[in-house]
Amino acid sequence: MSKSNGVKRRTDSSAAAAAPQSKKLKIDPTSAKKKQKQDSESSEEIEESKDDAEGSKQDVFPKEGMSSKEAHAEQKRLAQQRKAAKPNADSVYRSKKIWEKLRIKSSVSKEERGKLVEELFGIITGRVKDFVFKHDSVRVIQCALKYATAAQKKGIAQELRGSYKDLAESKYAKFLVAKIVMIGNEERDAVVEEFYGHVRRLIRHPEAGWIVDDIYRGIATKEQKARLLREWYGPDFVIMNVDGPVTADLSQILEGQPAKRGPIMTHLKEVTNQLVQKKSTGFTMLHDALLQYFINCKPGSPEHGEFLDMLKDDEEGDLFKNLAFTKDGSRLVCLALAYGNAKDRRTIIKHFKTHIKALAGDVHGCRVLLTAYEVIDDTVMTAKAIFTELLNKDMDQTGREEELLAQATHLTARIALLWPMSASPPKWLTTDAETSILAEIREIRKETSKKEPEKRRTELVEAMSQPLLDLIASQAASLAGSSFGCQFITEVLFGASGDKSSALAAVAGLVEDESVGVEAAYVGRMLKSLVQGGPFDKATNSIIPVEPGLDFDNLLYQQIVAKGQEAIVSWASGANSFTVLAMLESSTFKHGDELIAVLRAHGSEMDAGKPGARLIMEKIGQGDGDKAAKKGKEKEKKEEKKEEEKEEKKEEKKEEKKEEKKEEKKEEKKEEKKEKKKRASKSVFKGKFDGQAAEAVGGLCWLELTISPVGSEVTVHGSEVTVHGSEVTVHGSEVTVHGSKVTVHGATAAGLKDDRHGMLELSSMQDCVLVPGITV
Numbered sequence: 001m002s003k004s005n006g007v008k009r010r011t012d013s014s015a016a017a018a019a020p021q022s023k024k025l026k027i028d029p030t031s032a033k034k035k036q037k038q039d040s041e042s043s044e045e046i047e048e049s050k051d052d053a054e055g056s057k058q059d060v061f062p063k064e065g066m067s068s069k070e071a072h073a074e075q076k077r078l079a080q081q082r083k084a085a086k087p088n089a090d091s092v093y094r095s096k097k098i099w100e101k102l103r104i105k106s107s108v109s110k111e112e113r114g115k116l117v118e119e120l121f122g123i124i125t126g127r128v129k130d131f132v133f134k135h136d137s138v139r140v141i142q143c144a145l146k147y148a149t150a151a152q153k154k155g156i157a158q159e160l161r162g163s164y165k166d167l168a169e170s171k172y173a174k175f176l177v178a179k180i181v182m183i184g185n186e187e188r189d190a191v192v193e194e195f196y197g198h199v200r201r202l203i204r205h206p207e208a209g210w211i212v213d214d215i216y217r218g219i220a221t222k223e224q225k226a227r228l229l230r231e232w233y234g235p236d237f238v239i240m241n242v243d244g245p246v247t248a249d250l251s252q253i254l255e256g257q258p259a260k261r262g263p264i265m266t267h268l269k270e271v272t273n274q275l276v277q278k279k280s281t282g283f284t285m286l287h288d289a290l291l292q293y294f295i296n297c298k299p300g301s302p303e304h305g306e307f308l309d310m311l312k313d314d315e316e317g318d319l320f321k322n323l324a325f326t327k328d329g330s331r332l333v334c335l336a337l338a339y340g341n342a343k344d345r346r347t348i349i350k351h352f353k354t355h356i357k358a359l360a361g362d363v364h365g366c367r368v369l370l371t372a373y374e375v376i377d378d379t380v381m382t383a384k385a386i387f388t389e390l391l392n393k394d395m396d397q398t399g400r401e402e403e404l405l406a407q408a409t410h411l412t413a414r415i416a417l418l419w420p421m422s423a424s425p426p427k428w429l430t431t432d433a434e435t436s437i438l439a440e441i442r443e444i445r446k447e448t449s450k451k452e453p454e455k456r457r458t459e460l461v462e463a464m465s466q467p468l469l470d471l472i473a474s475q476a477a478s479l480a481g482s483s484f485g486c487q488f489i490t491e492v493l494f495g496a497s498g499d500k501s502s503a504l505a506a507v508a509g510l511v512e513d514e515s516v517g518v519e520a521a522y523v524g525r526m527l528k529s530l531v532q533g534g535p536f537d538k539a540t541n542s543i544i545p546v547e548p549g550l551d552f553d554n555l556l557y558q559q560i561v562a563k564g565q566e567a568i569v570s571w572a573s574g575a576n577s578f579t580v581l582a583m584l585e586s587s588t589f590k591h592g593d594e595l596i597a598v599l600r601a602h603g604s605e606m607d608a609g610k611p612g613a614r615l616i617m618e619k620i621g622q623g624d625g626d627k628a629a630k631k632g633k634e635k636e637k638k639e640e641k642k643e644e645e646k647e648e649k650k651e652e653k654k655e656e657k658k659e660e661k662k663e664e665k666k667e668e669k670k671e672e673k674k675e676k677k678k679r680a681s682k683s684v685f686k687g688k689f690d691g692q693a694a695e696a697v698g699g700l701c702w703l704e705l706t707i708s709p710v711g712s713e714v715t716v717h718g719s720e721v722t723v724h725g726s727e728v729t730v731h732g733s734e735v736t737v738h739g740s741k742v743t744v745h746g747a748t749a750a751g752l753k754d755d756r757h758g759m760l761e762l763s764s765m766q767d768c769v770l771v772p773g774i775t776v
Helices: 013-018 029-058 068-084 089-102 110-124 128-132 138-147 150-159 164-169 174-180 185-195 199-203 208-218 222-233 250-256 258-277 284-295 302-312 318-323 327-339 342-351 356-361 365-375 379-390 397-408 413-421 432-448 453-479 483-495 501-511 521-532 552-561 565-573 577-585 592-601 611-620 623-681
Strands: 684-686 695-697 702-706 714-716 719-721 727-731 734-738 742-744 757-762
Touching (some): 089 128, 128 150, 138 150, 138 174, 164 199, 174 185, 185 222, 208 222, 222 258, 222 284, 250 258, 258 302, 284 302, 284 318, 302 327, 302 342, 327 342, 342 379, 356 365, 356 379, 356 413, 365 379, 379 453, 397 413, 397 453, 397 483, 413 453, 453 501, 483 521, 521 552, 552 565, 552 577, 565 577, 565 592, 565 611, 592 611
Antiparallel strands (some): 684 695, 714 719, 727 734, 742 757
């Protein structure tokens, strides 16, 4: 049920499928689910048979005079009676009938399924807890969750609040918890919070352990993971309320509470050792806890040595096999290899026999192989234990090439093949996390390994080069079909030892193979690098030539020129122009004069508008080339002008649309004013104030009012208005109203600053008197 909380850099389902199938190693989720289904079905049959057996003891009936058929029918009748006598028997029976229909997708239409789901929810709503703890009815709730709406799912989750810990411990209901945490963040938080304070007991529970760990690994937030892991450090961390950010980093905790180091480390060792002894070594939470313990042990101390002994005492190697496939677990294996002696390293690597390719293809497991390359001094043992399986040496040629081709073009699996090829592997090969771990390992090996790193690397390259060179020689076209394959060819030809002539000839022969797109950018980069004769060093801004030289520039030129001079011109002015430029700049190129002569003779045919072609023409110093370059620049300027004109036209269109929208808004405002006038014309006030309330016809009326200084008349559209029962005074531009409510633009006018002209809404007809019949 694991779910990823973001996008990982790389995934590897094929490697996961090939990972070791130990008792607790969760590598094949499909087979695990099938086994769980079989177990649940068989257990259900066992329980039902137990019920029948118990019932048969209680409900004794005379068998005398009955045939076996009659006796069986009577026994069946009594069993049904016992089931009917159980609580909610009718509801469970009806819901199971609905479930039997819903579980077969092909036989139920969408409309019918909707009706069945509504009927099912009519039965279970308010009684979900009565269903979830029974082996047969819990399936009904799982089915209801599958087809429920978002609101219905939340309703089920709400009913089950307070029971999640018990559900996780149930043999059948634990799968329901896995579904509930997927509903949403609120439900996930509710489930995880019920686990707080019970982690140590739950992780050791045969049913709850895997559910808790799955939630920890794939669903929980960073803070929730920290809270769950902290409970491994002792009882204090179960009840302690943390102010501010929560951390599970044991180093930070011990730094803040150095006096508690002894109890924390003792408790953590006890909890982890219990699980290791029980062979429950597949938990990611256990791997994280083991790493936290180990990195807080002082190297060379007794607790450091005892911990390594605990890891090695697992004779079957399940612990190491499980550790290698998780993030913190793989780091722990790497540290164990780095700190271990020669015997320890040999023992650890032997545990991975038959699982080497699975390690190479796993995003975490590959770090273990790279660490083995970096620290094991016995390269003969490394070649035998790792390369035999990694390079498929036990297969026939066809099978070996197929496997190696798949590994060479795989984002993760290729790392183990290419890492030894260079003392400073390219940055694109590994992630920052892997680089950081290996930098840590290289510091440790200064004290724990004896052989010089470069000598160790050279011996590894000698042991693995030939199968890789043979692969390039026979599968050059297939490798050149992808960017990963081109990178593989380049790194192997630069770093491998031995006879490279067949491989180089095969790569140069790609020019003749029409199935290969030599104009592809990644193919061009590969050819250019091989023509240059070595990798580019950014630090010195120069090429580091390979020894002995590849002589690929001459090989490639012969292949191109064999197709005619037109092919040379096409390459020089096309997508591979920088490859031709690299030939002209190469110190080992033997056909420089010939190439320059051809290019000068066909200079007019070259497209100097392209950067590579322009640099070539400058390189050969052709006068016409300068003109062509100018033409190319002029052509570029014209294209730029065209683009600018297009952009200007787009801007003009945008402005025109804006103006049109403004005009439309103006027209809309005019129409609104007309409508207001029409509505205002319908608001007629009748009568004259004489102590009685005046009558309004047509609703409230907005009056345009001009306020004059005190003592002057207040005029409304030329008519006199007298205010009774209300005192209106004017202070500069302030209007104060006493004894009556008057609003200006929807706000009370008392104390409101006015510009001596505004709209008054008469909230009470006692505010003023209008001349009869005046229309405002």
